[in-house]
Amino acid sequence: MKISGVDIRPGNIIEYERGIWKVAKIQHTQPGKGGAYMQVEMKNLVDGRKTNVRFRSADTVERVRLDTQDFQYLYAEDDQLVFMDKDTFEQIMLDADMLGDAVAFLTDGMDVTLELYDEKPISVQLPEQVEATIVEADAVVKGQTASSSYKPAVLENGVRVMVPPHIESGTRIVVDVYAREYVKKAD
Incomplete structure (x- = not known):
């Protein structure tokens, strides 16, 4: 399906220069002189290359369905x-x-x-969120409040995340896979 260059949105998969690209970021720019354009940062899904391309409203690209x-x-x-x-x-x-x-x-x-x-x-x-066990957590610093500060912890898979002060070693938590952030304590 053909779409205009200014209709590109983050997450779109497009065909560009005989490659398949995933749009990461966009920025609509309207310079004082000349026409508006869309600055698009995208990543090649086959070889991992990244590029920035300017698309004008007259440009069209093929939107790919996977x-x-x-x-x-x-x-x-x-x-x-x-x-x-x-x-x-x-x-x-x-x-x-x-x-x-x-x-x-x-x-x-x-x-x-x-x-x-x-x-x-x-x-x-992968699923957006997974459960993991904390194997190592720093001690709570006296005077820290639960709402304003986080402490470093290491998960069973070796990934480091920041967790609230009340979370201790051995606790199961829910982690956002792609942001690598603590979500909540597991049920």
Whole structure:
């Protein structure tokens, strides 16, 4: 589906210069002289390159629809991750760098969503939030209040997050996978 350059929004997947790109940020600019344009920061979903492009209202780009399919993570083998199609039980191997920093939150048996373009996987989406156990938390500094300060803690997967002072080692918490932030104490 063709869209105007000024109708591009963050999260859109577009085809640009024979590549598939995900829009990260946009900035609409109206200079005093000349026409308005959209400054677009985007990342190539195949090779990970980033670029900034100016699109004018007269420019059109092809908006791409990706197919999604549910998979289950099985195990890691060297720098490859093995996933199983939940419908056909077919297994595929993908590079671990396709997940970026989110790979630390991947656990055996986790349900994930693969985004496919021309039946080829181009990205893996983990659940937005996961539960994790804190293995190390700094002591509370006397005088700190729960509402105004956070302290560093280390999760079982080695990821460091900031948590409220009342959270101690051994506590299960809910963490935002992509922001790497404490959400709440697990039930």
